[in-house]
Amino acid sequence: MARVIYDSNNRITKHYGNNGHTGVDLGYSSNEEYNKVFAHSSGTVVAAVDGYDTMHGSTNMLSYGNYIDIDHGNGYKTRYAHLLKNSVRVSVGQSVNENTQIAVIGETGNAYGRHLHFEVFRNGGRINPEPYLTQAFDVTPSTTTYQSHDSRYGWNPNVTINSNDYAGNFGYNIDAVYLDTYKMRVHDMVKNQWLPWVQNRNDYAGNIGNAIDGIQIEGVAYRAHINGGGWLDWVYKSDGTAEGYAGIYGRAIDAIQIKSM
Numbered sequence: 032m033a034r035v036i037y038d039s040n041n042r043i044t045k046h047y048g049n050n051g052h053t054g055v056d057l058g059y060s061s062n063e064e065y066n067k068v069f070a071h072s073s074g075t076v077v078a079a080v081d082g083y084d085t086m087h088g089s090t091n092m093l094s095y096g097n098y099i100d101i102d103h104g105n106g107y108k109t110r111y112a113h114l115l116k117n118s119v120r121v122s123v124g125q126s127v128n129e130n131t132q133i134a135v136i137g138e139t140g141n142a143y144g145r146h147l148h149f150e151v152f153r154n155g156g157r158i159n160p161e162p163y164l165t166q167a168f169d170v171t172p173s174t175t176t177y178q179s180h181d182s183r184y185g186w187n188p189n190v191t192i193n194s195n196d197y198a199g200n201f202g203y204n205i206d207a208v209y210l211d212t213y214k215m216r217v218h219d220m221v222k223n224q225w226l227p228w229v230q231n232r233n234d235y236a237g238n239i240g241n242a243i244d245g246i247q248i249e250g251v252a253y254r255a256h257i258n259g260g261g262w263l264d265w266v267y268k269s270d271g272t273a274e275g276y277a278g279i280y281g282r283a284i285d286a287i288q289i290k291s292m
């Protein structure tokens with residue numbers, strides 16, 4: 032189990048999404064041993080703020096008081112807020128794991144009573160942290176790769192999923208895509224139709240010579256870049272099923288980027 036704090040059972044005092052609540056609150060214990068805050072799982076500290084007192088009415092980042100952010104890879108980040116003043120015991124760049132005590136529960140920032148405010152981010156957006164009080168994050172093999180084809184350069188180099196790189200060359204329409212593992216299809220802009228689903232590089236998705244203006248992938252987060260435009264929003268669905276697509280019909284795609292959810 033991924034341990035957030037020592038013995039986190041039955042300690043939820045406020046749920047995620049309750050009146051716009053951006054995380055889950057875990058109450059403190061009369062036993063200080065249980066108020067130690069541990070890293071959720073292995074990762075790298077990307078923020079470590081200490082020295083603040085309680086500041087009722089504070090907003091934005093000040094409302095967190097003393098807080099720690101940890102990047103777990105695969106698009107996941109955790110935040111631990113309202114930490115006890117002078118209890119932060121990690122620093123930016125430090126590697127941590129679930130056995131690393133990072134701080135102690137406090138009530139700094141805009142907090143009323145001691146508690147831990149815990150948030151989980153995925154690909155930059157907040158998600159419900161509650162399943163992750165007892166679950167590990169999804170770790171997709173980092174060896175999964177994808178590849179795009181365009182009329183100028185042919186098949187472009189493999190890109191590793193979750194890397195900051197993308198497949199494509201801005202200004203040159205993509206007409207075919209290869210992807211490991213995941214099920215995918217593309218929309219042919221010339222024929223104005225979705226082409227058959229493909230999976231595991233048994234085939235590529237696309238018709239060489241015909242630009243694509245839509246792409247749909249199951250089980251990952253993905254986005255498309257429009258030729259002459261910019262990046263569209265990330266598309267993903269938390270249960271892993273395909274919903275929606277990346278693209279705008281009639282506008283050719285010249286790059287795609289894929290991350291695990």
Ligand SMILES: [Zn+2]
Pocket residue numbers: 045052054055056147148149
């Ligand atoms: Zn809270």
